[in-house]
Amino acid sequence: MIEVKDLHKGFGDVHVLKGISTSFEKGKTNLIIGQSGSGKTVFLKTMLGLFKPDSGQILYDDEPYSDLEFEEQRGLREKMGMVFQGSALFDSMTVEENIMFPLKMFTKMRRKERQERANVVIDRVNLQNANNKLPSEISGGMQKRVAIARAIVNNPKYLFCDEPNSGLDPNTATIIDNLIREITIEYDITTIINTHDMNSVMEIGDKIIYLQDGHLAWEGDKTQIFKTDNEDVTKFVYSSNLFKMVREAQLRKYS
């Protein structure tokens, strides 16, 4: 479980996060949504420790994280997995080497053991015949799978995903969403996804928080988001006619 208490973060005169408090539970897919510039990425990167908060606390299973020095954070960081928006695979390494990288850095496994473990997660994310290819030689969807495989190879307790299905076709995006959800349940990890994709909100949002101008403006789950009367949330989520129709159908179903 990850708890965030009164988190503030700014850059110069710009106050980006303005006192966010929330919690993310284990075994659930937690989604952060909000308009561009609302502070989603800063929030995610502050939770990861890439930005130091100006004030407030981040607790990983009751262990304060943001107060720790780099060396002390290291132990906790080894328990984190991150899927970046652009996958952030290492260009000079093959798919297999990318996936084995966290094992090479943090375990004493021999190469053969690392390969065996990598192949387990490669199978899990349904990547076939790509072990020896470079990231530039595979499609965007496959790159996302490799990024997910790299993120879970070291059995993380926390998985962070920054817009994991951006730039993917709708079918691949759904496959990636489902994969993340399955992995979250299977590995019993706390997953936090930063997304703009309303399909993800409706499909996998066990918990959804809506950020607006650096504030937490709404939180709930995928069922509650259909019923909410928060104007900002409805305006953001149901901005297209398709989603308006989906909402009406869902409301009819619930009533």
Next chain:
Amino acid sequence: MGYLHDIGKYFLMIRETFVKPTKRSVLWDLIFKEIDDLIIGSLGIVAFISFFVGGVVAIQTALNLNNPLIPKSLIAFAARQSVILEFAPTFISIIMAGKVGSFITSSIGTMRVTEQIDALEVMGINSLNYLVFPKIIAMMIYPFVIAIAMFLGVIGAFMAGVYGDFVSAPEFLEGLQDDFQPFHITYAFIKTYLFAFLLATIPSFHGFYMRGGALEVGKASTTSFVWTSVAIIITNYVITQLLLS
């Protein structure tokens, strides 16, 4: 003020590069890879340039020797002094600022743009140590490149001088040994070590702290070349003042 800030940031980066070391077995792999990219990959261009620059120095010296009282062996003497003191260590380092420096800035800058550096940080890896330290170690072999440049520069001068009929082979060999001061070699290698450090760290600084996209990677590479060259020229002046004057 901005320049002072950047200079301070550069020294903080250097300090950060030497702490929180990467796992040793991984580090060795990285160092060998950097030796291949930065040193071995530069040998061809260095050999080519050195050979022809040595030749040009010999020809130009010969063409300017109009006085019959000045011995032809001066061609070899001038070529040796020019190549050992300046052309090999300084001129080649400026070329390397373009070749190796741009490569370092663009590769680290691209890693920044594509969030690969963030990925390293998230994993708890000291990205500066992981990316910059192996480059510094690899560049400690750089004097070997300069030694080759010195050798080939003199060979180039010999070929151009002797086969261009400007000087005879015995005269050239006599001039080559004339008034030779071993300290000049020491001086050349001392400054080469300093240039090697600058060549590894200044381009890394520009790549690591860049912001933006592909266009900024290009701009950072150009800026890095300019500042590495400036730093090399200033260091060259200071070292020459300190050691030779």
